[in-house]
Amino acid sequence: MFLARTRALYEAEERERLAACAVRSCDSRGRVVPEPEHPYRTAFQRDRDRIVHSRAFRRLEYKTQVFVHHEGDHYRNRLTHTLEGSQIARTLARTLRLNEDLAEAVVLAHDLGHTPFGHAGEHALAALMRDAGGFDHNRQSLRVVDLLEERYPDFRGLNLTAETREGILKHGVHWEHPIPLPPLAEHPPLEAQVADHADEVAYLVHDLDDGLRSKLLTLGLLDEVRLWRETRRRVHERLRGAEERVCRAQTLVALVDLLVTDLVEETARRIGRSGAEAVDAVRTAPEPLAGFSAPLAAEKSTLKEFLYENLYHHPSVRRMAEKAEGVLTDLFLFYRENPDRLPRRLAPRLAEEGEARAVADYVAGMTDRFALAEHERRFGP
Numbered sequence: 001m002f003l004a005r006t007r008a009l010y011e012a013e014e015r016e017r018l019a020a021c022a023v024r025s026c027d028s029r030g031r032v033v034p035e036p037e038h039p040y041r042t043a044f045q046r047d048r049d050r051i052v053h054s055r056a057f058r059r060l061e062y063k064t065q066v067f068v069h070h071e072g073d074h075y076r077n078r079l080t081h082t083l084e085g086s087q088i089a090r091t092l093a094r095t096l097r098l099n100e101d102l103a104e105a106v107v108l109a110h111d112l113g114h115t116p117f118g119h120a121g122e123h124a125l126a127a128l129m130r131d132a133g134g135f136d137h138n139r140q141s142l143r144v145v146d147l148l149e150e151r152y153p154d155f156r157g158l159n160l161t162a163e164t165r166e167g168i169l170k171h172g173v174h175w176e177h178p179i180p181l182p183p184l185a186e187h188p189p190l191e192a193q194v195a196d197h198a199d200e201v202a203y204l205v206h207d208l209d210d211g212l213r214s215k216l217l218t219l220g221l222l223d224e225v226r227l228w229r230e231t232r233r234r235v236h237e238r239l240r241g242a243e244e245r246v247c248r249a250q251t252l253v254a255l256v257d258l259l260v261t262d263l264v265e266e267t268a269r270r271i272g273r274s275g276a277e278a279v280d281a282v283r284t285a286p287e288p289l290a291g292f293s294a295p296l297a298a299e300k301s302t303l304k305e306f307l308y309e310n311l312y313h314h315p316s317v318r319r320m321a322e323k324a325e326g327v328l329t330d331l332f333l334f335y336r337e338n339p340d341r342l343p344r345r346l347a348p349r350l351a352e353e354g355e356a357r358a359v360a361d362y363v364a365g366m367t368d369r370f371a372l373a374e375h376e377r378r379f380g381p
Helices: 007-017 043-052 055-062 078-095 100-109 118-128 137-148 162-168 190-214 226-238 244-274 279-283 294-312 315-337 344-353 355-364 368-379
Strands: none
Touching: 043 100, 043 162, 055 078, 055 368, 078 100, 078 190, 078 244, 100 162, 100 190, 118 315, 118 355, 137 162, 137 355, 162 190, 190 244, 190 294, 226 244, 226 294, 244 294, 315 355, 315 368, 344 355
């Protein structure tokens, strides 16, 4: 007996196992450049694998989440953030009987276009590109998977499915893109919706952890936030006598569990109330079907405001952000004035989309450490 699970068997299992409103691999809207199907992997499994094997994915290891890599070995970077988010997305998709492979692929790809130095780098490039078509990391992630990765002889980019590309564009499209875009509805499929929420849950909780580790946040300060305070109280009652560092870690675990559980239950309630029996019904629903209950959404919003006020805008983080913006601004302007110093492989892009966009692509693709080294080489320490 041949025991290997073929693609056809995977697709048959999906038809039996997934909810009516989930995206089935066999129903994918396909790729920009048609390709033969793989005998053992579904379309979304191939998307996931292409993303993980891309150069842009490997570079995420040296791109800032909140703290630059040289500030400590245990702080999150874009790669660890992406991996944490992808596991939350898989849990959400599995529990709601959605397509886990699609949800995972969306999260794995969502930050491929992020600049070095986190949002500080994005702000710098957005200002520099204001009169040249603009810049944001969701748009850049699509450029990475559609254009900038160079791995295949028959097409540019990774040639991902329409559904994965649709999930990357969580804020829609307000700009020109040289590759045909997937059809975009009012809302993306549920897999993309839960991927977006998984990203948020991951960064809220791990940024709390990193903020406490850095001592920019304190337990006393955090106790002002009811969601944290009540979660921590329950953990202390359960773990009487445990060391504080263990209680802190378990509070973070409990916070993830609380957010994910609420998200599952509220999303299931919305799906049931909507009567959505197909993916198109999800796309045209009056409101997104994935979401938190109103009470927890308010608590989560308060926690996010706390992080912006006390961590993301902390003077130490702002000082590093201002330095980062200066580094990327210097590099961008240097290459605009000296396009001959760009790598030779970029010459076709200069002709295709213009100097500004080619320079933005190059600078956005840098890691933190490469950008710092390049800045020192061009401008001195």
